[in-house]
Amino acid sequence: MTASTFVLADPTKCIGCQSCEIACAVAHLGTSITTAGEMEAPFQPRLRVVRTSQVTMPIQCRHCEDAPCANACPVGAIVRQDGVVLVKEEKCIGCKTCVLACPFGAMDVVPALDKGQRVRQPGLKVQTDEGAAPKERYVAHKCDLCIGRPGGPACVEVCLARALVLVKRGTMARSVKSRRTASAMQIARSGVQPAGANR
Amino acid sequence: MKQVLTTCPYCGTGCTFYLNVEDDRIVSVTPNDANSVNQGILCLKGHFGFDFVDNKTRLTNPLIRKNGELVEASWDEAIDLVASKMKETIEQHGPDALAAFSSARCTNEENYLMQKLMRAVVGTNNIDHCARL
């Protein structure tokens, strides 16, 4: 089984423009943004830009090998498919346990859409002073790496600062390997010996 | 799909891009690579700032205020009303009683016509735009 790939931003490059958020929302629309605007489709990106005086960068799912969201889901609505951790919307009950479980805040719960339109729940009504109205269905919502999109993740493609990269298993492996080599070289050069080696 | 190269309508950078058009509607934007200011990249306004064109609240007919309400009118009616009001004001109060704010968002050609209208046709230099704003 291969490890998951994921998208990661470089906070030293990101300018916080939120292009990635729009690109993400558009990529998952299934229609043009003109139509989305006409339908008043909710704006629902699957990554969110953090922008504070300390740090600026989008945060999205890491597609954890042991995905806490999936392990926490009481109804088995979060699964892995070709290394991508995915929400099976039809199973989700909006309990938010996955939101609680995700250490990155990469999980959200948002109105479910069917061809850009919101979906009503069969039974649950929202009671307000004006009376009761059927509630819209909500589902867990997270990065799906734009699975099936020809150009790969839309956020990576649109980023003008080139701050977003798709970290692949191979990239990770090469980087880890080169760090190992560097680390060995450093020890060799500095003459550092493991404790007890002199004995 | 038709692709039309044009210049971004937002900030002053002057990025150029292709508008991708299907059935007379813009569906997406592709950044211009060659010989451009932006060289293959665009910001979010450049990429995603076009759908206002088809917004259903666009003005699509001239409006004339009648009995306090703005009501739809023909172009001839609207243009004639503006022209007659301009003439009337010039006659009664002189050309300097007219003023125009031109647009930093419209084309050079349009700005030229606007100032020409005020200077050559009306006869006043009361023309400005929001460069400072």
Place this chain on the structure above:
Amino acid sequence: MCALNAFVVADPNKCIGCKVCEVACAVVHSDVPVKTVGQMTTPIIPRLYLVKTAEVTMPVQCRHCEDAPCANACPVGAITQRDGIIYVDQEACVGCKTCMLACPFGAMEMVPYYRNGERVKQLRLTEETGEGPVLQDAFVASKCDRCIGVEGGPACVANCPKEALRVVRPDELRRTRNLEAALAVLESVKNVIG
């Protein structure tokens, strides 16, 4: 867009299993004000439940699911959302227990119905006994209502001696976690570059 429904959740690493949360829950939901044990004439009927097994000790309560299966299952529409709370209208409940079947957390319970410290009786439902028909007690579905209208917020949170319970506002939580995650990346990038 309105915020996601908040909910209370316990930290199993802090919980000692003292049940103060359960008692506090029952106290604020008592329709007769009670301060001391002696004042209580009804059983303690909480809306969260201490789970105590060899592996875990913590109370479990409603997550106020956005698509509340309990509400979608209720045949009489007794469960609705009000002010971000999935709420049981006990007057409307018929005690069918479908909500109990639907809830994946075991957060729904069927409990004896009390009003003004007295058991509420059925309207006509009697049980045949040796001494003839006896009017039965009423039962209703009961679940966490996040202490709607209670000053100081949920009583379980306010009274936990170990601060093991907290109100989770999913949107806020996500924002905080996003920031922490971003700072972590920044730190690691700095380390690699520096």
Place this chain on the structure above:
Amino acid sequence: MIYIDQELCTGCRSCADVCPVDAIVGEFGQPQSVDQELCVMCGQCVQVCSSYASILDEGIAPREQKLAERAMLPSVKEPLFAAYNQGKALKVKEALADPDKYVMVQVAPAVRVAIAEEFGMPLGSLAPGQMAAALRRLGFDRIYSTDFTADLTIMEEGHELIERVTKGGTLPMFTSCCPAWVKYLEQTYPELLPHLSSCKSPQQMAGALFKTYGAKVDKVDPAKVYSVSVMPCTCKDFEANRPEMKASGHQDVDVVITTRELAHLIKDAGIDFASLTEEEYDRPLGLYTGAGTIFGATGGVMEAALRTAYEVITKKPIPELDLEYVRGGEGVRYATVQVGDLELKVCVVSGLKHVAPVLEQVKAGTADFHFMEVMTCPVGCVSGGGQPKALLPKDRICARTARTASTYKHDGELRHRKSHENPDIKKIYKEFLGKPLGEQSHHLLHTTYTPRRRDA
């Protein structure tokens, strides 16, 4: 005796946190039990325990069985918790129903600021008159108050202190009215027992008087007198059952119930406590001063003693009656009081867990004070283990504050506020006891202690 119901305990050990003597044993997460030898029966564990018997739990014994195990009245409706004290209300109910028994009752100072809570009145409501009325409705023949013997304790203990200071007795002297404290000293610091005042507690003084002076006043056979006491305390029953407590020639106190149990009895009898009009306590053993009633609060014994000692020594009226410097909350307080030529140094310990360091000083001879009051419960008897139990932790604190406030309010409103000015105290010395520390006093009102150190 204090017990923990093994079926109900979740092993949270909240009780162990409040136990001053580490008598709660068991692993975290497992049902706990009480080491009866170490236990001083203060009942703080009973107050704090929140692990209740749930109606949803089908694996536990039925409620009727639990009530019987706890010797509680079957009519009790309140929820049951894991930690409990063995009740005596059934015995009282039995005695009241027995026409051959002449039932006298004493109620401790702290009961009157708490009992009303059990009937839905605000925490700390002051209700001495309604309580007297309720006791009368229950059928007690004589309604007396422990506050009277608290005044008497001051007379005896005050003189004992003066004597020890002036004649070179063992100093510092410790108060002896808290039975849990006495038991603690007996089992933990037996070598310091000579420091304890030889005075009996007010409960036991009352017991000794009920079946002597009280019987004589009422012209009844002391053997027929049944002596009941109502206490905020779960340890007073232990004290009443000490073998030496038979100065009257009979068991001085026959049975002790807690404030909560009195409430159970009142409810059991169908008495609507809240609507009762106030009634007086019987005389002579029911008339009390403010000094007697503040025994219920930490520092109260000290304050009452100082009010009397000052005037006895200086022969002048004390300039200020409210001695704020000995009042307070949980912990240790010190004060120095100028009494004539004497610079009297005092110490007040509230909460038994704070006393060990002070006792170590006494042992080492470095303790710089003459007189120490010790109360086992956090803020004295108002917070006793037999008091109404607050459902929420924050209300437990509110109740303590409110009951303390009511205690001092009651003190401020009483006609007499100094024990030696209680007319019935003067009368009992004149008619019966003679003088403080006199022969009759010595016989009825003073006692001795038993070292009970556990073998290592």
Place this chain on the structure above:
Amino acid sequence: MSGLGTAFGSGAMTNTINELQQMGPNDAIFAIGTNTTECHPIIGIRMLEAHRRGARLIVADPRETELAKHADVYLRHNPGSDVALLNAMMYVILTEGLADEAFIKSRTENFEACRETVLKYSPERVEGITGVPAEKVRQAARLFATAENGATYYTMGITQHTSGVDNVLSVANLAMLTGNLGKPRAGVNPLRGQNNVQGACDMGALPNVYPAYQPVTDPKVREKFEKAWGRKLSDKVGMAISDVLRGIEEGKVRFLYVFGENPMRSDPDVNHVRHCLEKVEFLVVQDIFLTESAAMADVVLPGTTWAEKDGTFSNTERRVQRVRQAVEPRGNARPDWQILRDLIRAMGYPADYSSPEEIFNEIRTVAPSYAGMTYERLEKLGGIHWPCPTEEHPGTPILHVGKFSRGLGRFSAVDWRPPAELPDDEYPLVLTTGRRTAHYHTGTMTRNCWGLDGVAPEEWVEISPEDAADLGIAHGDHVRLTTRRGSVVARAEVTDRVPKGVTFITFHYTESAGNLLTNSALDPVSKTPEYKVCAVRVEKVSA
């Protein structure tokens, strides 16, 4: 415009954007009063890339912008203290012998007056005005002056002050002092905030100049235009926007034609603007949406968006580029040039243009800097920088090479003046304004874009953690901002991006219109309003 015109003879950006891509370790970027990564993201990205290649980056801004986070030296100066800061930098350059003496001698004039003034502004002395530690100013000055090439960039953070012209003159002084003009990777570069501000100015949509900055007061020029247009022309300088509004109040102006603008949102002190638009006898608004201003009009003319018409835009670096029609005009809307043409005709003046190209060709005959451009050349070259006097001329990417437009560069002696409105007990904080990446100007376009409004659907006012704590405001609370002119409600973003004492709001949102608050006090020369500083009171409003 006015400032750079005085100093150099031309008010435009002197160099080009793509020079940033050649910048490296010997070059310095000085960004003052520009939130470049947000307002000009492409240029911002180029700056950051240059910085990664080793170019020095100095940022001066009261707000800690994204660019500021990356700066080698970040000068967080108090709003409205720019002249003091710039003079202090020049003080360091002068006193440490870092000035380009040769350049000053050969290319400039009036240096002594400037020098005399600058020497009053030691970094230590002005710390109280700028709030910037003297050592930081010294670092910044050295970093900039010792670079081989230093390019200065600014936007409205410099110009939108009552001292806006002074600020610009100071920036020009600094560039001349360090010899950073007339060469690549240098210059004074005001970044235009709107797609065709440069073009509108070039076309003479200004009260004092004809196309190509030819003064209306110059008789020779006027004669030329009278001949070209066949009409007698006014020799009187016209009214600027603020004058027009006052003119309406005074009953002098009775007819107002507002073309593609929304003064009800873009102008300062909106309540005052509303009053004027209500008062004017006849108001014509030509726009694509029924804006707040259009809703008040007597006649509304539906124009078209840029995608529905042909023409040219001139970008911030004087590069003229084509705009091409991609879709048909919506409904009965018409390209704005057609509307104007028809109106001119209706007024009885000949106008028979059948395409924008014909208009452009007329422009070429009257605007010498555009004379050499044709639609064909623009097509081929992608764009041409003016001045381009002949059809053989390649255009002019860099201005003032070898010689300034006015001959010698002119130093000015500029003293610092405080902003018009300062905080007091009643309005204890400073309010400054600006933009966010996702939105543009009054939001007429971007608020109607699904994605752009999606990422920034509402106003978030920036307030420092210290001020927020003092005022009992938590992140996300609704707050009311009140100035002497009005008040708005928005949500609070508690952030260190703004210093203690400063709050920030945009002017993108109708529902929280920042310009209800701003001060209409003007720079006496440029007539630019002081958007960047006014006094404000902030309070929490309960939900």
